[in-house]
Amino acid sequence: MSRPARVEDVHEIAAAMPHVTVTGDNPVYQVGGKSFVFFRNPRPDAVDPVTGERYSDVIVFWVPTDADKQSLVQDPSSPFFTTPHFDGHLSVLVRASRIGELSRTELAEVIQDAWLSRASQRRAQAWLSAHPPQPSP
Secondary structure, eight states, X not given: OOOBOOHHHHHHHHHHSTTEEEETTTTEEEETTEEEEEEOOXXXXXXXXXXXOBOSOEEEEEOSOHHHHHHHHSOTTOXXXXXXXXXXXXXXXXXXXXXXXXXXXXXXXXXXXXXXXXXXXXXXXXXXXXSOOOOOO
């Protein structure tokens, strides 16, 4: 069984994907110049509903489709969310303080899907060929 995910896992897994570059003080992970995971600065669209304070720990993950996004943000048990700022954008948000609600395995799947959604078709196909899906237990 996989252990709870940690913020360090986000960095480790994202950086381990092929052809990745990292930019910025708040890390932005890119493949082919396209972001697939990034750590946001506090913004007015992601705030604590009680205090109104901006969340300082938001991580953005790209998703392949809007259906993938909706399945993550509409599940009440999921730590993923979105804001009106991200309407129409193929990404989901999660607070670093809630990353442990995911297993490391679940986090890896989200990051790999994010990478695949942004990588070139050639790179994505090469990665998929080297990492065939594992049957579910």
